[in-house]
Amino acid sequence: MIKTDICIIGAGPVGLFAVFETGLLKMRCHLIDALPQIGGQLSEIYPHKPIYDIPGFPAINAQQLVDNLIEQIHPFNPTFTLGERVEIVARQADGTYHIMSNEGTVIHAAVVVIAGGLGSFEPRKPEIPGLADFEGRGVSYMVKNPEAYRDKRVVVAGGGDSALDWTVFLSDVAAMVTLVHRSDSFRGAPDSAEKVFSLAERGKINLLLQSNLSGVRGNGSLSHVGIIGKDKTEMLLEADALIPLFGLSPKLGPIADWGLAIDKSAIVVDTSDYSTGVERIYAIGDINTYPGKLKLILCGFHEAALMAQSAFRYVYPDEKLSFKYTTVNGVNAF
Amino acid sequence: MADTIHITVENQLGETRQLEIPDGINLSLMEVLKASDYNILATCGGMALCATCHIQVLEGMNTLEQRGDAELDMLDTLPDADDQSRLACQIRLSPALDGLKIRIFANN
Numbered sequence: 001m002i003k004t005d006i007c008i009i010g011a012g013p014v015g016l017f018a019v020f021e022t023g024l025l026k027m028r029c030h031l032i033d034a035l036p037q038i039g040g041q042l043s044e045i046y047p048h049k050p051i052y053d054i055p056g057f058p059a060i061n062a063q064q065l066v067d068n069l070i071e072q073i074h075p076f077n078p079t080f081t082l083g084e085r086v087e088i089v090a091r092q093a094d095g096t097y098h099i100m101s102n103e104g105t106v107i108h109a110a111v112v113v114i115a116g117g118l119g120s121f122e123p124r125k126p127e128i129p130g131l132a133d134f135e136g137r138g139v140s141y142m143v144k145n146p147e148a149y150r151d152k153r154v155v156v157a158g159g160g161d162s163a164l165d166w167t168v169f170l171s172d173v174a175a176m177v178t179l180v181h182r183s184d185s186f187r188g189a190p191d192s193a194e195k196v197f198s199l200a201e202r203g204k205i206n207l208l209l210q211s212n213l214s215g216v217r218g219n220g221s222l223s224h225v226g227i228i229g230k231d232k233t234e235m236l237l238e239a240d241a242l243i244p245l246f247g248l249s250p251k252l253g254p255i256a257d258w259g260l261a262i263d264k265s266a267i268v269v270d271t272s273d274y275s276t277g278v279e280r281i282y283a284i285g286d287i288n289t290y291p292g293k294l295k296l297i298l299c300g301f302h303e304a305a306l307m308a309q310s311a312f313r314y315v316y317p318d319e320k321l322s323f324k325y326t327t328v329n330g331v332n333a334f
Numbered sequence: 335m336a337d338t339i340h341i342t343v344e345n346q347l348g349e350t351r352q353l354e355i356p357d358g359i360n361l362s363l364m365e366v367l368k369a370s371d372y373n374i375l376a377t378c379g380g381m382a383l384c385a386t387c388h389i390q391v392l393e394g395m396n397t398l399e400q401r402g403d404a405e406l407d408m409l410d411t412l413p414d415a416d417d418q419s420r421l422a423c424q425i426r427l428s429p430a431l432d433g434l435k436i437r438i439f440a441n442n
Contacts, residue, residue, distance in 0.1 A: 041383075247408075249386070
């Protein structure tokens with residue numbers, strides 16, 4: 001079990017800055033994020049986009065801001081669990097929490113800070129009747145172990161980079177790969193698209209353009225995938241595996257089940273300290289809501305500062321907190 | 335040019351209503367739909383990143399400006415997009431849109 005003072009769920013800019021604000025008050029942090037890297041949506045979605053409303057930076061690239069934050073919190077030696085999604089937040093008898101991930105990691109913390117941004121990024125699923133029944137029984141939304149598809153008949157659906165790349169990769173592994181795509185061209189990397197067209201010409205893959213998934217069939221596990229083609233008629237293709245790759249979409253996910261007040265996919269907080277209605281659980285950044293809420297990084301930074309002052313009482317119940325300026329006291333590492 | 339922009343909106347339940355939007359407000363169609371209490375999340379806030387403001391244009395496609403790269407890339411990843419699909423966050427309101435008819439497609 002990982003032991004820490006504060007467990008921060010979400011390693012985006014606001015979660016990172018929360019390490020700084022709590023670190024000034026001698027509280028240690030462990031961060032956990034569903035994405036495999038630090039930085040949240042800044043690193044995942046728009047690393048090269050400039051941000052113009054960070055005070056003191058007329059313009060800064062999203063990834064540069066993340067890198068700067070990592071440098072800024074370095075003195076406080078935060079620890080990370082990446083690529084794991086928090087499933088359960090369980091209150092212990094003494095009021096502290098156990099935070100458990102989908103991979104079985106357990107973190108013990110006095111305080112939980114949810115800095116989950118838009119939520120966790122989850123695969124976008126096509127709306128096909130019965131699809132969920134075959135999840136794990138032939139249908140998966142990501143390729144974890146390509147060897148699992150050796151000598152199988154695989155249907156990949158989608159037109160983005162991951163659909164193209166996996167089609168190319170699996171063409172050497174699987175018995176047959178069929179790529180189903182809605183339009184007749186690809187917007188993914190031209191190189192990958194060219195490879196896919198070339199594989200199709202050589203009969204190495206089955207390329208179905210202007211086609212859509214329409215159904216899944218099977219007795220217990222997947223046996224056929226329904227596809228509606230150009231001519232609007234449905235055909236049933238024999239298949240052992242279906243991999244719909246339609247990108248990632250932010251979802252609130254398990255956070256919705258933790259007993260917190262939720263309004264329009266955001267956690268309702270008290271603006272005096274950004275606490276939720278549940279003791280020792282705070283929510284800061286884009287994930288929270290209150291009258292006048294603005295989803296701005298700079299607002300999340302402010303929220304982190306107020307949260308830290310409030311959370312202190314749970315980590316150091318016997319100590320009195322006195323507010324200090326970094327200009328006077330510096331940043332004391334630990 | 336009209337002083338008021340009329341946009342007919344069909345929601346996820348199939349109910350249709352006409353919105354009257356004063357010309358000159360500098361908003362996207364997504365922002366107008368949100369302000370009109372339609373059930374769209376618009377999670378990413380208008381960056382063409384989440385597709386939770388996915389709409390189908392029923393009439394007036396030719397009055398809209400062309401889709402940009404970010405929008406085309408996102409639409410291309412959606413399982414249920416078609417030629418009439420747009421992201422409402424990428425449509426700026428202008429008098430040219432008067433008479434537009436849309437259906438909210440995003441399933442939230």
